[in-house]
Amino acid sequence: MPGESFRFIHASDFHLETPLGDLDQLPPNLREALATAPRTAAAAVFEAALAENIDFLVLSGDLLHPVAAGPHGMSLLLDNFEKLHAAGTPVYWAAGIADDPKQWPEAVPLPPNVTLFPRDKPLSVPYERAGRVVCTIVGRSSEGRSSLHVPGFQTEPTDEFTVGVGYGAADANALASGRMDYWALGGAHNYTEIEDGAPAGAIQPGSPQGRGLDEAGPHGYCVVDVDAEQTARIHRVETDQFRYCHETIDAQEIRTVGSLRNLLGQKIAALANDNGGRHLLIAWDVALNDPELISSVGDPVELLRQLRRDHGNGNPSAWTTRLTVRPPRTYPKSWREEDTILGDFLRASDKFRKASASNSSTPGNTDASGSTAKAGQVQLMPFTEEHPELSSTATTMLGDVPAQHRDETLDEATLLGVELLRGGKPSWGRKS
Template sequence: MSGESFRFIHASDFHLETPLGDLDHLPPNLREGLATAPRDAAAAVFEAALATNIDFLVLSGDLLHPVAAGPHGMSLLLDNFEKLHAAKKPVYWAAGIADDPKQWPEAVPLPPNVTLFPRDKPLSITYERAGRAICSVVGRSSEGRSSLHVPGFQAEINDEFTIGVGYGSADANALSAGRLDYWALGGAHNYTEIEGGAPAGAIQPGSPQGRGLDECGPHGYCVVDVDAEHTARVHRVETDCFRYCHETIDAEEIRSVGSLRNLLGQKIATLANENGGRHLLIAWDVSLSDPEMISAVGDPVELLRQVRRDHGNGNPAAWTTRLTVRPPKAYPKSWREEDTILGDFLRASDKFRKSGSAAAKPASAKDAAASGGQSRQINLMPFTEEHAELSSTATTLLGDLPAQHRDETLDEATLLGVELLRGGKPSWGRKS
């Protein structure tokens, strides 16, 4: 088979109705950029599509929820659709769940260059250039499912390069059975390639801008080049203005540098270099597997303030969204064997853990301290009786600690006790 070469952009999951998340504080120098980041990234897709060497634009779902995004979001789409119409460039749009065609206002017609595929059946369109058929585009909008119904894309197979446009996940075997050359899919917020799904690729390009710590790494769109022999090359183009990073640190890394603050500075410099001058939104997960390194960490709350001050105000900025220091699971044998209050405390902690129990709802704080009960529930309510200033909400939370937080609470309590008994400054909570 031979024909003419062509190029198109494949993008999806703009989610113009959704702001960036996992932020407990908005630094003043980043507020405007954070607010406009999703729109800026989506606009970059349209700017690239307006380039003269792009034949058409393929959009595979979840661009925006019209009601939630409001006029501001809808105008971005419509204005750019109109620009592409003026440039005589088609747009092929398979809607997902957020941008369900039923949500689109009837009073707001789409420009004639935009094909919004129907939900109930596939629609096949032949893209022509100078009166000659170049390729076929077969699309179908989602019926509200997060998985793709491949049999719903049955269409006439011809010798032209055929692009399937849909929304949702599917396995490679099902996609390959569709006998299409390229699957342009949506629904995944991170770039996903389904190997073996189609000769030229079965790809979910992800959102042009990550929204949270579960969407770390580069975000953008795909440019697909197809030559006259129907051989395709897919290029990823990054458009994210802010990049989420989730970094883990162990005790050995801290030991090699001497302090956690210095280590964070080194890692931030590396991340800034690796991510091409973008603003970074970083979560740190620090594992204190070696209790001897407790002093090298210091107070996580104060450390968070320092790191934000040192690195969060630049351009580009590296803003720490979260700093989690995980307490040791075990302490040195020599500490436990000491004939001191610290030794007594650690031995009691070990015994408590091995029993798999917390105090069996003792009548008072004094009884709780002395009890070796066998209930698996941690009941902190008795301790609130000696603190009348606590609110009813606080006492309720203390008295109803979820079972899944039991080990975490024991780790926190043991670390606090160790810090106090070894003469250190307690941090009063390792998560910041």
């Protein structure tokens, strides 16, 4: 027998206690918008729940840490819960780790339309419309784990469409064994679709607003439409005011356009067009794998200033949060074979790199650059003696470069030497 169609919104991971990150400075024209972006995006979810013709709202964890978010964050939830209560719209909330129910103040009761699922057992709630059960919502809050324990959602099976509400990632096969028609999950900050997890889907909608470069791309919530035949259609709605973008560029692109600055300008225009007029927070990763293009890049520090000045003050703004120009790993063979100081330097650099990568523990010899290469180490201590004004902390840091930074340090040093020896202006900072 056909059922009734219904519609609900699925959202999660508001993290109202967490500001936007990966910003070394705040653009003056964007400071207020950056500060309020998480609240604005979360408020958009509630506005949609009030304005659109939905039956209920599902929230699957990590809305806020009550203590860290404080009264400002809690009031956003409570005020909107009350508005939904006045509109007769139920809210089904499975808490995650940040919004552990034990953290919620006992003196602040939730409105009666809000069902906060328990941690210790699943709760099955029938949703009724005009006296008829339309669907069943089965939920359970997290017990502090980042993964979902599917067997913990076992309840009596029903004929109605069943929505499972929980927190954490899970294997598709495990989700399928849970016999839910739709899994409304939380815990992932980026939109995640777990294929074959349920007939209608297993979705982690992600945060309504991204917080950093590891959360690049669109952010928002999901509208789920279920028809009378229990077929669900999922529609993503974007709510982010600021969109993080992590863009990579190779030498071929620079060569085609002619200069890195012009190329970045073109890409910023394309990103602005593709992202619907939102403010952009962009990290550029430039692989300078063609030594002949060094002069066309210029000084990355100055280029960063230009990008922020030219594109970061508009409305919408395209603010460059980071510009990383990765030096070449290899240089032309003809350069290395020159009977010049440049040739000597590149040969010494190659020898130094091989020594650093070696698994041998025998000390290396002093090379043409005047420094000592020990296997697996980059020893810069001899150079600190030439600069007595260096602090003891700086001297210690230079004395033994950590393993994860050795190749990067060698690349930077080699590029600096090549620029100086070829008569160019050195670019002192490759990372900005």
